[in-house]
Amino acid sequence: MTRRHGLSTTAIHGRPRRGADWTPAVTPIYQSSTFRNPMGSDEEVLYTRYGNNPNQVELARKYALLEGAERAIFVASGMAATALAHLAVLRPGDHLISSLWIYGGTRVLFDGEFIRHGIEITYVDPDRPRDWRKAVRKNTRAIFVEALTNPVMRVVNVPLLAKLAQEHGIALLVDSTFASPINFRPLEHGADIVITSATKYLNGHSDVIAGAVAGSGAVIEEVTRLMRVWGPSIDPHAAWLTERGMKTLALRVERANTNAMAVAKWASTRPEFLAVHYPGLRSHPDHALAARLLDGYGGLVGLILEGGAPAAQKFVQHLKVITHAPSLAGVESLISEPRLTSHKPLTAEQRAGQGVPDGFLRLSCGCEDAEDLINDLAGALQ
Ligand SMILES: Cc1ncc(COP(=O)(O)O)c(C=O)c1O
Known part of the structure; x- marks a missing residue:
């Protein structure tokens, strides 16, 4: 989705539109797991685990605009976002190249879970940039980095990696939690998928656990499919709080x-x-x-x-x-x-x-x- 307004306006209004008279000025909380169905309709049902509750939809639209992504989806935590984003592009037998400078929880997910599910992983020290190219194999499907790293605040050269990923037809996934879309938008630099722990800057008030993935329509479709079967959807109240937090x-x-x-x-x-x-x-x-x-x-x-x-x-x-x-x-x-x-x-x-x-x-x-x-x-x- 292309952004027509500045980042501050977008974070508040998404894509501004005139509302009907006497309707609420802010999105109300739809604290409902299910929604009434029209009789005989074969349209997709509205069900909060499916990610189509109005609070989930509104929030995802806004975030996609901020990242300059076609689509986005919110899930129940940053870890769920990291897991589902990778599972959307990796299959057993595939190879993942990951930066060494990553969040400890992500490292545990990779070493403890992904390897168990037949995904091979090579870690590269971003201080040795030539090692990225050396690590590419025939079965490499994805590269993962954090744009700004914890806790020494190193900056990873995303455009350089995007070039390598494009050359080899590999997906580049960037966890941009520490930067937020205000400071850095990875898709503008050639990344394919952005992951964020919305627990952090997007919500910004230390009272919500949430995560998000942004990227192409096809990738988000697959993340949504995985979310529906694995089940880590965001609760409407958490989505509402995150949307409120995002305004500032x-x-x-x-x-x-x-x-x-x-x-x-x-x-x-x-x-x-x-x-x-x-x-x-x-x-x-x-x-x-x-x-x-x-x-x-x-x-x-x-x-x-x-x-x-x-x-x-x-x-x-x-x-x-x-x-x-x-x-x-x-x-x-x-x-x-x-x-x-x-x-x-x-x-x-x-x-x-x-x-x-x-x-x-x-x-x-x-x-x-x-x-x-x-x-x-x-x-x-x-
Ligand atoms: C860079 C980064 N990514 C992902 C996560 C996981 O986020 P959450 O705690 O929302 O699951 C964290 C948590 O601290 C993080 O620092």
């Missing part, structure tokens, strides 16, 4: 971008932080690529505190504005230690090898005042 998506992401930049710049001046990972900083290894690809550098900052795990724990205990919790992209700033969350299964040496030593803090900047976030961090340093 542009505002929230722009504020998170500004806050993260302010925090990253401040943290860079503090000797207590051994390193600050933020793609908006010139010191970041992907700053040039980020400046070329992204409309905003994002709301997440990686901070390495001197003194390792004990110092990090003490630091977190003294924060008042910033909440110590996993997840990200809510209006409230959240901080977590990857050693206890996403990187828990790894040894301390493995974590350090990935640039995530003990003492690493991942800060998701929310929509508070930048000054208050900086004061909170400065207070905890003292």
